[in-house]
Amino acid sequence: MGHDLHHYLDCSATTPPAEAVLAAMQRCRAEAWANPSSLHGFGLRAAEQLERQRQRLAGLLGCQAGRVLFTSGGTESIHLALLGSCRGQTSGARVLLSSVEHPASLAAADQLRRWGMVVDLLPVDRQGRLDLERLQALLAPPTALVSVIWGQSEVGSVQPLERIGALCRAAGIPLHVDGVQMLGHRPISFDALPVDLMSLTAHKIQGPKGIGALLVRDGHSLEPLQGGGGQEGGLRAGTEPVELVTGFVEAVELRQRRLLDHGGVDPSSHLRDALLQRLLLHPGLELTGVDPRQGQAHQRLPHHLSLLARSPQGQPIAGRQLVQQLWRQGFAASSGSACSSGRQTPSPVLLAMGYGAEEAQAGMRISLGPWHGERLLEELPAAMARALQPFGF
Numbered sequence: 001m002g003h004d005l006h007h008y009l010d011c012s013a014t015t016p017p018a019e020a021v022l023a024a025m026q027r028c029r030a031e032a033w034a035n036p037s038s039l040h041g042f043g044l045r046a047a048e049q050l051e052r053q054r055q056r057l058a059g060l061l062g063c064q065a066g067r068v069l070f071t072s073g074g075t076e077s078i079h080l081a082l083l084g085s086c087r088g089q090t091s092g093a094r095v096l097l098s099s100v101e102h103p104a105s106l107a108a109a110d111q112l113r114r115w116g117m118v119v120d121l122l123p124v125d126r127q128g129r130l131d132l133e134r135l136q137a138l139l140a141p142p143t144a145l146v147s148v149i150w151g152q153s154e155v156g157s158v159q160p161l162e163r164i165g166a167l168c169r170a171a172g173i174p175l176h177v178d179g180v181q182m183l184g185h186r187p188i189s190f191d192a193l194p195v196d197l198m199s200l201t202a203h204k205i206q207g208p209k210g211i212g213a214l215l216v217r218d219g220h221s222l223e224p225l226q227g228g229g230g231q232e233g234g235l236r237a238g239t240e241p242v243e244l245v246t247g248f249v250e251a252v253e254l255r256q257r258r259l260l261d262h263g264g265v266d267p268s269s270h271l272r273d274a275l276l277q278r279l280l281l282h283p284g285l286e287l288t289g290v291d292p293r294q295g296q297a298h299q300r301l302p303h304h305l306s307l308l309a310r311s312p313q314g315q316p317i318a319g320r321q322l323v324q325q326l327w328r329q330g331f332a333a334s335s336g337s338a339c340s341s342g343r344q345t346p347s348p349v350l351l352a353m354g355y356g357a358e359e360a361q362a363g364m365r366i367s368l369g370p371w372h373g374e375r376l377l378e379e380l381p382a383a384m385a386r387a388l389q390p391f392g393f
């Protein structure tokens with residue numbers, strides 16, 4: 001029990017590669033395995049494949065091919081965006097982040113702090129939405145960069161990118177967006193967004209692990225973080241993994257097609273809403289983050305649910321324990337973000353949203369994939385009820 005994909009509810013952590021992705025990578029491995037920088041025919045074939053994929057990705061994401069940098073994934077893209085944009089900033093320059101960023105952005109911001117920059121974490125409301133007034137008040141010198149997570153991995157909140165971008169544009173301050181969780185769940189047209197940098201990764205959308213991209217607005221100045229062979233326009237040295245790039249772009253196209261087939265809306269949202277409805281019938285469960293059923297669907301990732309469990313006495317139930325109980329019932333979910341689920345500490349994201357320390361250990365996340373269907377509507381609430389029994393229900 002529990003090893004069929006139907007039971008895998010942790011797509012915000014990662015996803016299994018799609019068959020079409022594996023097939024595209026297999027073809028590439030056979031035909032374009034050489035070093036794209038080599039001058040012979042083998043290399044030329046790899047270079048052509050790489051540039052074809054770059055063009056294809058740029059077409060899918062509405063940006064110019066020359067503005068796509070391939071990286072090893074979200075973490076590296078975020079570091080390149082933040083550190084590469086702030087090299088050479090004077091001490092005391094300020095960077096603004098939301099207080100619900102992914103640990104990768106917080107780690108990059110820590111490095112900026114060590115360089116002498118000031119890092120301000122902007123407050124969010126109880127649903128995890130950025131305080132735009134506070135942002136606007138700080139959009140003046142010495143602020144040099146703003147970085148926000150578009151779709152929050154742990155609680156699913158979606159920030160109003162157009163409004164944030166418009167404020168940053170008006171102040172002439174560049175904006176980096178962590179688009180890792182959003183890619184594949186909403187059509188992205190980079191050139192139409194008031195955004196200067198966007199970090200993406202392949203493995204959350206059934207692409208391979210170890211590949212991602214940083215989209216960089218024309219005219220935005222970026223310094224490389226590593227030297228070497230001068231690949232990616234000198235901004236990201238290292239022999240390009242053409243096979244992973246091919247798998248990444250295939251995955252983006254599959255998701256893009258799925259979105260287009262459903263009028264630009266991720267069809268998982270309907271299943272998610274119905275699931276939420278049923279799960280909340282249990283007296284021990286409450287939702288964290290935005291309720292998508294209350295006309296605010298665009299403010300929550302469409303495949304994402306985050307819950308907090310309490311005992312009949314109202315005591316928060318450790319998310320980790322509930323996840324273990326749910327796994328005994330055959331379903332794989334996550335307690336908070338995958339990166340911190342190895343240890344049980346209060347979630348900084350729930351703390352930032354105003355939850356208490358005990359409540360902030362009681363979060364759990366359910367994130368759906370395209371393969372999930374109506375079958376979940378009966379099976380998951382029943383499994384959840386059984387998983388909650390040891391806690392007094």
Ligand SMILES: Cc1ncc(COP(=O)(O)O)c(C=O)c1O
Pocket residue numbers: 012013072073074075076102104149151152153178180181201202203212338339
């Ligand atoms: C919002 C967000 N940003 C960044 C990352 C890091 O991406 P990657 O695993 O590709 O380094 C993740 C993945 O956990 C994420 O959810």
